[in-house]
Amino acid sequence: MASIAVTKPAAVDSQELLTRVQTDRSCRQTVLIYYTSAVFWLLLGSVLAILASLKMHIPGFLAEWEWLTFGRVRPAHLTSMIYGWAVMAAIGTLLWLQARMGRVRLPLPLLLPVSGIVWNVGVAYGMIAILIGYSTSTEWLEFPVPVLGFFGFCLVLVIYASLVMMMRRKVHHTYVSQWYIYGGVLWFPFLYVSALILTQAPHVNGTVRAIANWWFAHNVLGLWLTPIGLASAYYFIPKVTGRPVHSYHLSLLGFWTLALFYNWAGTHHLVGGPIPAWVITVGIVGSMMMFIPVTTVAINHHMTMLGQFGHLKTSPTLRFVVFGAMSYTLVSFHGSLAALRSFSEVAHFTHHTIAHSHLGVYCFFTMMMFGAMYYIFPRILRREWSSAPLIKVHFWTTAIGSIIYVVGLGWAGLVQGWMMNNPDIAFMDVVKYTIPWLESRSVAGTLMSIGHVVFAILVWRMLRGDGAEQQGPTLFTTARSLRAQRERKARARERAKGVA
Amino acid sequence: MNRSLLIFVGVIFTVVFSLSGLVLVPDWQFSEVGPYKTEDGTLYPQPLTGPPEAGRHVYMDLGCIYCHTQQVRPEGFGADIERGWGRRRTVMRDYMYDPINLTGTMRTGPDLANIGARQPSKTWQYLHLYNPVITSPGSIMPPHPFLFSVGAEAVAPPDAVALPAEWQTPTAKYIIPNSRGRFLVDYLMSLDKSVNLPEAE
Amino acid sequence: MSDTPKPSNPETPASDGEMRHGTRNPALHPTDVEIRNSPDVLEMHQQIIREMNEPADGVAPTPVWLLMFFFALIGWGGYYIAQNGGGFRGDIYNEDPAVLYRQAGEGAAAAKPVDLMAVGKRTFNNCTQCHQVNGAGIPGAFPPLDGAERVSGPPHVLAAILLHGLHGPLQVKGQTYNGDMPAWGQLSDEEIAGVLTYVRASWSNKAPEVSPALVKAMRTQTASQTAPWTGTALDALAKEPPPTEEAAPAPVTEAKSN
CATH class of the missing domain: 1.20.5 (Single alpha-helices involved in coiled-coils or other helix-helix interfaces)
Known part of the structure; x- marks a missing residue:
């Protein structure tokens, strides 16, 4: 056992350790508010998801209640998951990461926790508005315009905090995660405000509204959730494995090409629509160009992980993060190809798109955030997770559930598209074909939701202090079994030596 | 950096x-680009006013866009035209006055770009909204009973729509659309993009 | 890229991640009095026990094959935009480069021969909502087309129904239907003839085709009619002779050219 520690890098100085303790402590309230709220919206979003999924194949289910009709439950699910879960988890993570990497305390110790509460009020207001019939009916921007007041207040504070932490940072050299966070924090408010104006203001051309709508909806993934997700991957993979990131040059190339190309990809959602050919063509090329940042990031992460995959057996954080990073590569390659006209002709307007978006927002981003939370919660609360088996249940239910979801619906969507493009097949037969797959989606969604409940229980027990008496981190494999394994290997080596 | x-x-x-x-x-x-002057001198498109405009809000608040598109793809790209969803592709001009983007991205149900021309029967629309499987067996569209009241009086009011015999119950022999139901159908009736536009080749 | 970081400490351990407890470390003996007296000293112990260093950058070079691949991709992007960009014009929707270079008027091709069954099958998509794909209708609400007497009867009656719609009680296959059928006068003569031809030759129906000329004649004859037909008026119409068709003009193609 002692052999592990003697190689501890000498670079750690006491001052840095003290700073680390202090930054973690300064993040405590803010991150806690953002994280626990995120988990609440995750649970609510799961309930709405199951409701919407059931309504797809049992159309009469709860049909007499207008506020629970499919067309309202579905946007409520989306906004709960995006603006409740994903954004709040992202803000919590990015604030902690910025403080950690800059070696600075989190500024605004009073206002930032308040912003967490204000954000919750904004999301709650928006969700109620959708359910009682005041949705803007603009995908990804369903919240009524006044919600911008709540969000704007919080975003201004988050931008300010992020800029201040960048300026005050104690380490001159900036790390790749810092660039992504810095970018995402500036991009998201810009996207939200300009898209809200262009889709809702009077006297804008109706087709321009469609373009602005998808410019936003695609960029909110690519220029907000993706940067935060990638910043987490870039931070946690080297942090847990203890290895430097493979290549600084690749990091640089990946960041700037993402900034340049992702911006232009949104209009591939409108292939075949009432949009001039050049706008679509530019969107397709932008999407294909995404091969550059994605390949770069994939190589960088893979080379960092090389030889370190053994950590996946022990570290919950790393397991979720690596699942997320692999999904990122997959969803991005798939997205680039799906943008092509020939692919879009089939897959557009079908459940294939739904599968794709869950591969992105769930398998990539949500899993990444789970990983980050497994790392950050114990640091800000100075307690350990109460149960490794429960973490395992969480991982396997969400992983298997999301894979069933994506594979099943992805395949069904393709067949649905082929059938729909054959006018000899009656439309009703296309609908009937999809029903078993919609049912498989309900099963997958239930599985994922079980995982979310397990995670919520873990968080609840963490807040209650169940893991307080525990000494070391909660890992999948215990110290004893790891030692036994290492001894077995050592014995095998000695035997081999003896034979030689 | x-x-x-x-x-x-x-x-x-x-x-x-x-x-x-x-x-x-x-x-x-x-x-x-302005509106197009058709052969008989009228301008296309016209901004919606009155009941169809009110109906658009119903369409928005019930979330119809999550299953229905309002766009027709060109001949040879998909089978939109072969399926009878429109006679030509839709172009920018069709939507120039739309105050909200309702083109949609999902076809769990059929396209509605020309539903006013494709299904001009209001009776059909009311029955279908009340319970889609009445007119479309196998449909997974949710019923919208909250847009209607039902009745079973011997003398039905003038705006009542009789239910087919096998869907009648002792308390519901006909349905009466409420104002939102009427607005919604008026909006659907207004969806007609069959005017030929030069750019929509 | 002058600010490329120095290679990080190569002695970074290949260790087991967060597994750090129960160990001692030389770095844990701070000389700094302030730090030693800090109330955080216990937490600092915890930090060093359970965490690795903050991440650092490696300096592996970018592989050349990757850069070549990227340049090839950018080249493709430029080519694709040039080919399918529609000249960056706001009124060109078809990405096919041929559209951009086509001369005005060249697009108006010669009238195509018309396949009435094909036109009819497409047009029939508008009818399936009520009469259903199999022509069976909805019992009690919408009458069937399959096996219905009128469908195989005089074609000018069918044309009249499509042009002006129906209202009120109607006997079909021994059942009385009391509803409305909308008028379909907005369809072209060819589409009406096509859909009638299709309906008359589908399922168990075996009636001959209907010509666009007959629909045209019927449209002229009933031009002044504004109200839909009733069942009795239809029965009267069925007894009348069909309208005389004009001297067969060339097949009318839909005014689709521009």
């Missing part, structure tokens, strides 16, 4: 660049 100013400028530049290129340039290109 240690200058946060450089990242700041780069980040803002990329997003402003794409907003201008993808959104503002098309907006400027479209600004020169």
Whole structure:
């Protein structure tokens, strides 16, 4: 056992350790508010998801209640998951990461926790508005315009905090995660405000509204959730494995090409629509160009992980993060190809798109955030997770559930598209074909939701202090079994030596 | 890369660049285009007013866009025209006065770009909204009973729509659309993009 | 890229991640009095026990094959935009480069021969909502087309129904239907003839085709009619002779050219 520690890098100085303790402590309230709220919206979003999924194949289910009709439950699910879960988890993570990497305390110790509460009020207001019939009916921007007041207040504070932490940072050299966070924090408010104006203001051309709508909806993934997700991957993979990131040059190339190309990809959602050919063509090329940042990031992460995959057996954080990073590569390659006209002709307007978006927002981003939370919660609360088996249940239910979801619906969507493009097949037969797959989606969604409940229980027990008496981190494999394994290997080596 | 100013400028530049290129340039290109003067001298399209306009709000608040598109893809790209969803592709001009983007991205149900021309029977629309399987067996569209009241009086009111015999119950022999139901159907009736436009080849 | 970081400490351990407890470390003996007296000293112990260093950058070079691949991709992007960009015009929706270079008027091709069954099958998509794909209708609400007497009867009656719609009680296959059928006068003569031909030759129906000329004649004859037909008026119409068709003009193609 002692052999592990003697190689501890000498670079750690006491001052840095003290700073680390202090930054973690300064993040405590803010991150806690953002994280626990995120988990609440995750649970609510799961309930709405199951409701919407059931309504797809049992159309009469709860049909007499207008506020629970499919067309309202579905946007409520989306906004709960995006603006409740994903954004709040992202803000919590990015604030902690910025403080950690800059070696600075989190500024605004009073206002930032308040912003967490204000954000919750904004999301709650928006969700109620959708359910009682005041949705803007603009995908990804369903919240009524006044919600911008709540969000704007919080975003201004988050931008300010992020800029201040960048300026005050104690380490001159900036790390790749810092660039992504810095970018995402500036991009998201810009996207939200300009898209809200262009889709809702009077006297804008109706087709321009469609373009602005998808410019936003695609960029909110690519220029907000993706940067935060990638910043987490870039931070946690080297942090847990203890290895430097493979290549600084690749990091640089990946960041700037993402900034340049992702911006232009949104209009591939409108292939075949009432949009001039050049706008679509530019969107397709932008999407294909995404091969550059994605390949770069994939190589960088893979080379960092090389030889370190053994950590996946022990570290919950790393397991979720690596699942997320692999999904990122997959969803991005798939997205680039799906943008092509020939692919879009089939897959557009079908459940294939739904599968794709869950591969992105769930398998990539949500899993990444789970990983980050497994790392950050114990640091800000100075307690350990109460149960490794429960973490395992969480991982396997969400992983298997999301894979069933994506594979099943992805395949069904393709067949649905082929059938729909054959006018000899009656439309009703296309609908009937999809029903078993919609049912498989309900099963997958239930599985994922079980995982979310397990995670919520873990968080609840963490807040209650169940893991307080525990000494070391909660890992999948215990110290004893790891030692036994290492001894077995050592014995095998000695035997081999003896034979030689 | 240690200058946060450089990242700041780069980040803002990329997003402003794409907003201008993808959104503002098309907006400027479209600004020169006005409504189309048809052969009989009327202008197409016209902004919606009155009940159809009210119906659009019903369409929005019930979330119809999550299953229905309002766009027709060109001949040879998909089978939209072969399926009878429209006689031509839709173009920018069809939507120029729309105060909200309802083109949609999902076809769990059929396209509605021309539903007013494709299904001009209000009776059908009411029955279908009340319970879609009455007119479309196998449909997974949710019923919208909250847009109607039901009745079973011997003498039905003038705006009542009789239910087919096998769907009647002792308390519900006919349905009466409420104002939102009527607005919604008026909106659907207004969806007609069959005017030929020169750019929609 | 002048600010490339120095290679990080190569002695970074290949260790087991967060597994750090129960160990001692030389770095844990701070000389700094302030730190030693800090109330955080216990937490600092915890930090060093359970965490690795903050991440650092490696300096592996970018592989050349990757850069070549990227340049090839950018080249493709440029080519694709040039080919399918529609000249960056706001009124060109078809990405096919041929559209951009086509001369005005060249597009108006010669009238195509018309396949009435094909036109009819497509047009029939508008009818399936009520009469259903199999022509069976909805019992009690919408009458069937399959096996219905009128469908195989005089074609000018069918044309009249499509042009002006129906209202009120109607006997079909021994059942009385009391509803409305909308008028379909907005369809072209060819589409009406096509859909009638299709309906008359589908399922168990075996009636001959209907010509666009007959629909045209019927449209002229009933031009002044504004109200839909009733069942009795139809029965009267069925006894009348069909309208005389004009001297067969060339097949009318839909005015689709521009």
